[in-house]
Amino acid sequence: MELTEQAGAQWKQALDTAMFTVVTVFAAYDGESYADIPTVQRTVGFIPRETREERERRTYAVSDFAAMLGVRSIACHIGFVPEDAADPDYVAVRDLVRRICDHAASHDQTFALETGQERADVLLRFLADCARPNLGINFDPANLILYGTGEPIEALRTLAPHVISVHCKDGDWPPKDTPGALGSERALGEGSVGIGRFVRTLAEVGFRGTLNVEREGAAPGEWLKDVDEAVRLLKRLTAATAQI
Known part of the structure; x- marks a missing residue:
């Protein structure tokens, strides 16, 4: 879906007409597959290096689109966060998440990471390391x-x-x-x-x-x-x- 101003206006009108409240706009990305755990590790979120830059841009666009709708929260699966904080992928994804948080903050939005692909303690440390007040969790109990x-x-x-x-x-x-x-x-x-x-x-x-x-x-x-x-x-x- 193209996240244009025209699309945003059409969605806003449709939602208002239906009196439907959107609480979060969730970002999904081309090329993701949830076929099994190894496939998720290879394809989902910001961990795959070859799609990282494109998905970062897409997430900014999702944030902008959510702002057109008046929605104050965006969310996504960021992928399997490495447990080692010195891992290059960990560092790159942490810095990317910080940038997304800063972009979302310009719209007065929160950014929620969905649970499931890492243990709670790993996710808790990652949140602390990102150190952004508008970063939080979309808690999905089934994913765990x-x-x-x-x-x-x-x-x-x-x-x-x-x-x-x-x-x-x-x-x-x-x-x-x-x-x-x-x-x-x-x-x-x-x-x-x-x-x-x-x-x-x-x-x-x-x-x-x-x-x-x-x-x-x-x-x-x-x-x-x-x-x-x-x-x-x-x-x-x-x-x-x-x-x-």
């Missing part, structure tokens, strides 16, 4: 399970002060007999996240943002049904949590 990087409730408690937004998504752990495989996404409430505990923990750590349903793995005919049921489930869970 799908990538096998950590227990989501524990990770949420670790990252809670930095959580800007959340995805309500569910899934199961990767199969132990298939190295490199991702886990499987499930309809909300049918996977291993423990969505009731997740919603309660969000309340406990003081999160007051929107609960954004993400459903990617369903067949076209099931997608709307799964989203509708997820909304109903979240309404029941938030009502029950409010009574505790």
Whole structure:
């Protein structure tokens, strides 16, 4: 999609007409593939060197487009952050993220990194190293399970002060007999996240943002049904949590 001023005006008009509120504009990039973990490592986010510069420019354009819509947050998967802070890719991506944060700040926007592809402690150190006040987390509990990087409730408690937004998504752990495989996404409430505990923990750590349903793995005919049921489930869970 071309992120032009004309496209921004058309989207803004359509959203206003539908009375639809966008809380985050998420950046995705040509050439990304989520087929399995090795493919994600090679293709996703800012880690691949050959696409890094182009994707940085695209992210600036996404920030500008979000500003046209009046949206105050952008987000993306930055890829598998190396654990070694001296790794050249770590340094390059850290500096790139700083530049994106500074660009987003010119629009009074936050920039959220989506969880899943690294452990919570690695992500926490990376946030501190980037040292940008408008940098935070889009917390997706299912991704931690799908990538096998950590227990989501524990990770949420670790990252809670930095959580800007959340995805309500569910899934199961990767199969132990298939190295490199991702886990499987499930309809909300049918996977291993423990969505009731997740919603309660969000309340406990003081999160007051929107609960954004993400459903990617369903067949076209099931997608709307799964989203509708997820909304109903979240309404029941938030009502029950409010009574505790």
